[in-house]
Amino acid sequence: MDEEILKGRVKEKLSALGEVEIIVGIPSYNNAPTIGHVVRAAQAGLLKHFPARKALIVNSDGGSTDGTLEAVEQAKLDTQSILSVSHPLYPVHRLTTPYYGLPGKGSALRTLFRIAELTQARALAVVGADLRSIAPEWFELLLGPVLDREFDYVAPYYKRHKFDGAITNSIVYPLTRALYGRRVRQPIGGEFGISRRLASRLLTEEGWNTDVARYGIDIWITTTAIAENYKVCQSYLGAKIHDPTDPGSDLSGMLVQVVGSVFGLMETYDFVWRNVLGSLPAPLFGFPFEVGLEPVRINLGRMLASYQQAVRDLLPVYRSIISSPQLEGLEAAAALPEGEFALSDELWVAVICDFALGYHRRVIDREHLVRSLTPLYLGWVASFARQAENETAAQVEERIEKLCLVFEQLKPYLINQWPLQSGEKRSAS
Amino acid sequence: MRAFWERAILEPLRDLGQQALASLSSLIGMLALILLGLILGWIAKEIIYRVLRALRFDRLCDRLGVGLVVERTGLARSSSYLAGQIVQGLIILTALLAGLNALGTPLARNLVDRFFLYLPHLLAALLVLVVGALVSRFLGRSVLIAAVNAQMPSARLLAGLTRFFVMALTVVAALDELGISRTTIIVTFAILFGGVVAAAAIALGLGARDLAHDLLQSQFRPKVRSEVEDPMRHL
Helix, strand or coil: CHHHHCCHHHHHHHHHHCCCCEEEEEEECCCHHHHHHHHHHHHHHHHHHCCCCCEEEEEEECCCCCCHHHHHHHCCCCHHHHHCCCCCCCCCEEEEEECCCCCCHHHHHHHHHHHHHHCCCCEEEECCCCECCCCCHHHHHHHHHHHHHCCCEEEEEEECCCCCCHHHHHHHHHHHHHHHCEECCCCCCCCEEEEHHHHHHHHCCCCCCCHHHCCHHHHHHHHHHHHCCCCEEEEEEEECCECCCCCCCCHHHHHHHHHHHHHHHHHHCHHHHCCCCCCEECCEECCCCCCCCCCCCCCHHHHHHHHHHHHHHCHHHHHCCCCHHHHHHHHHHHCCCHHHCCCCHHHHHHHHHHHHHHHHHCCCCHHHHHHCCHHHHHHHHHHHHHHCCCCCHHHHHHHHHHHHHHHHHCHHHHHHHCCCCHHHHHHHC | CHHHHHHHHHHHHHHHHHHHHHHHHHHHHHHHHHHHHHHHHHHHHHHHHHHHHHCCHHHHHHHHCHHHHHHHHCCCCCHHHHHHHHHHHHHHHHHHHHHHHHHCCHHHHHHHHHHHHHHHHHHHHHHHHHHHHHHHHHHHHHHHHHHHHCCCCCHHHHHHHHHHHHHHHHHHHHHHHHCCCHHHHHHHHHHHHHHHHHHHHHHHHHHCHHHHHHHHHHHHCCCCHHHHCCCCCCC
């Protein structure tokens, strides 16, 4: 497999390097303005927190044309200030290798996992090349639990604006938590720490060249770690501020990849989540300090109009996905004036369950199904934003916690409606 | 006198009797084949219906959208039953043709030969219709969802037009395969299509000039950043 992923030149460099203990991976694609800062933060973090451990920084680039590779080469650490803190026993190596296959994060991670396997690294931290808020402490928080406490997966825990990350807050986090019983607040955060054990396990998995290897890659890693009983924790990293060059400007395409991946993983791990009720917290490391957050603008009118049009025009599509009581609830909500518009938690959760079931049963084309969720999701965001308009971040977090509990309460409905696998049917009869 | 009676009356009567007997046996053979076809057709229909129902063929057809078409058109009580009926019809038709062939007349043989030469075209036309119906349904739904997500007010109209044009093309292709008045069909389609476009253009030009102006402006005028972009970060 390594012949496919790594070039001979890279393998030569790796064999010359020998074994390393820590790897910091930075997947990139046209991140010249920010990657230098990320590399410097990584060097500083490794020198400060792991001076006695042999480390390697790997930038896996997807064919950038804006000078990203040059920016990595030119990134110089202010050694005076670092040296005043500690001295490394091993030099921090930088290695730049382009990855091949799908030009996205999935391919980059595959390259990084393979390098971790070849170098026998104990821990790997992956950070985005577009980060502006990254600090040297992030590396202690992402690598420390793996190196010192035998954790296999360290998910990030960010402080975010109350309306930021609405797909995470309304679908991905509550559903993943209810399904697999582990409270990982940012399951698609982007940054993470991982043990070689889990990285090697993920390398054996098929699907690296599919949709899951784009936006779905983060939820796939998180879900695999939780569902297969790897030791999972979270680290508080503060605020996540990154370049506004988000490639996912197409919302329905984003939902297809993220929510489609969550639904797809439900099929892979249905033998796990069927037997889980309730949820347990994942240990949280780091001090949850307060940070200033970027404001998030919301166009409530546009979202509501999208929802109302969908309930009117997509009714034949929804009839094949959503059960009658839920559909009636959606229609009733669409008739409300803007000032009173609200979707209850119970209705939203039941709708998501119906979409998951419809996806599994293939009631219509799967991409059509998830794309048709887009306006309903916008309706939910509009309802949520209207109700939480004057609430503090803590109150909004309580609101999300309530939503999660509804997901957990309605899980038996999902279990009962989910068709049994043929093997299970035989044993049941 | 006796020889004359024998040659002029009795021999023709004997020949007629033999010919009638031969024709009667062919007729009985044809009727027997048709009867056999009816019985076999009914048995095959029942078997196919029950097997397909057990294999959940109806659910598959519902997913593909065929079930809805069967239900709406009232063709049969279910897709499985329709499949059984199709097989039954084919068996009866085969028996009928075999029966006609058994008659042995040049007219019957010619009819059978022509039918079997035409059969591939019939099956191809049927296949074109089925595939066209599925494609029109899929594309119609794609357009509907994309248009609703883009908040286009005429989403249902666009989806309906997509389905209509795909089906119209499908029907033209199927009729062309059957060789039914090819030139007439193509000319009719072209006139109809051209007429619809011309009527729409005149209607838009005379009755909805402002609407056309607004529509074109909304499509081609450069929008300000906040109008174009979704300001939220969803992930």
